[in-house]
Amino acid sequence: MIEQALRAEPARRSEATDERPVVRGALIVVALLFVAVFLVLPLLVVFGQAFAKGVVFYARAIEEPDSLAAIRLTLVTAFAAVSLNLVFGVLAAWTIAKFRFFGRSVLVTVIDLPFAISPVVSGLVFVLLFGAQGWLGGWLSAHDIRIVFAPPGIVLATVFVTFPFVARELIPVMQALGNEEEEAAIVLGASGLQTFFRVTLPNVKWGLMYGIVICNARAMGEFGAVSVVSGHVRGLTDTIPLQVEILYNGYSFTAAFAMASLLAFLAIATLVVKSLVEWRLSRESKDGN
């Protein structure tokens, strides 16, 4: 979604191709109202409720042992999922953007699959594979390995749900840049790795950075898939979103929103990084001209 990075200021238009001021004003008001109700208000509610009982209560809600355990598990899970998907995303983008081969468009479609699959189904597949009744369940329990209802299952489900993100951001950026610079490097005697780290990576670093940030946001916030594989072992297999659910369903609304506000901060940070990346890209393209 970085392709829209080069978004320009709306140009002033001539009278013939512009709406009357009344129409324009009305359209802007309706659009802003919709954005206010569906985007701004939910954010305000999260922070308003989180701090409803003051900063001390907020801090205490987050310092609960279960909450701290959830934060720790979320950080570990996101780190593992982002690392795995980063390596995959870079290799997949290199394959798809730099080469033309049989089955290329099939591969692109397959990488997009997790976008279309319900998160609940994404979690379910791992329960069916590794759960007690699953295909490998007997073998795993015979060897005393726990995957489902334990942290490894949470990591797997998170990897599944977030795996298109880095690849999706990188492929269009790499494709738009073309192959000439890499080909020149190879012809001049650079090795493949040198070419990648000295030529390709500097060119795609902003797209890559946004891919990592959005992959991380989704990994930390994933709910449906993780909820299916977690089994809700308190203090052991609850991530922040699951802890939010437990607190909320236990009528600890303020504590639930306090935990939720951590994720909302993360979402805002993600949007800020995205805007910065777009700003850098539009500046670079202006410099290039």
Add this chain to the structure above:
Amino acid sequence: MLLKERSILPGFVPAWSYTVLYVSLVLLIPIAALVLKAATLSWPHFWAVVGSPRVVASYRLSLLASLAGAGANAVFGLLIAWVLTRYRFPGRRIVDALIDLPFAMPTAVAGIALTTMFSPVGLLGRALIPLGVKVDFTPLGVGVALTFIGLPFVVRTVQPVLLDLDAEVEEAAASLGASRAQTVLRVILPSILPSWLTGFALAFARALGEYGSVVFISGNLPGKTEISPLIIITKLEQFDYAGAAAVATVMLVFSFLLLLLINLLQWWSARRFEPGARRQPA
């Protein structure tokens, strides 16, 4: 071995192999496990599970609420994309950045925030309930959550196309005597139609599978406000793994059909906007 065009760039075989291996391990084998699990049921049993009244009611709700959510996004998303690309107003950049919030905000957080907003003591619930509009614990609430989730799709697919439209085409229409309404309906709308439909289909696909933002606001009343993903969770909690797999397989088929449709739409819209694809003289 691998059919590919010649290239002097190195690394194709290892990168391709790793990609295919990873996709197979993380994605394809687990999905196969699901379908195989559903296949352990006999046909009559499978149909009894996926066709039971409670499950059918969940498909109906999931489909209708997703259609409503994607429809609301089609209308308001187009409007927002239009306003963002055509007009200048204070805060435009902030609104533009905010559009991606549903991508970045975890669904559970959105779910509890929306539920609180529309609860009888919430900011909007307080105003709406006296008017007879109840949102929380009703199908309308499901639609509201799915509207939130799908908002970025239409805006982000239509926005670049609106930006790329040549001002000259509109000027030509205007100078040939078209009214502004005619220009919008007969010149602009047809050009953005493929991307608009793509955005709608993407929002719809996302809404069909959505779970986190819905479960809080819907109240999960069996047969009334129970979405299909929740049926899967319920079956899992009753250790009915094969039943869960059967319903999941039906959802998977829906997803694949939608993905096919989206790919067709994207191909259509790319063909339309490929430089010179249509204007090239024969």
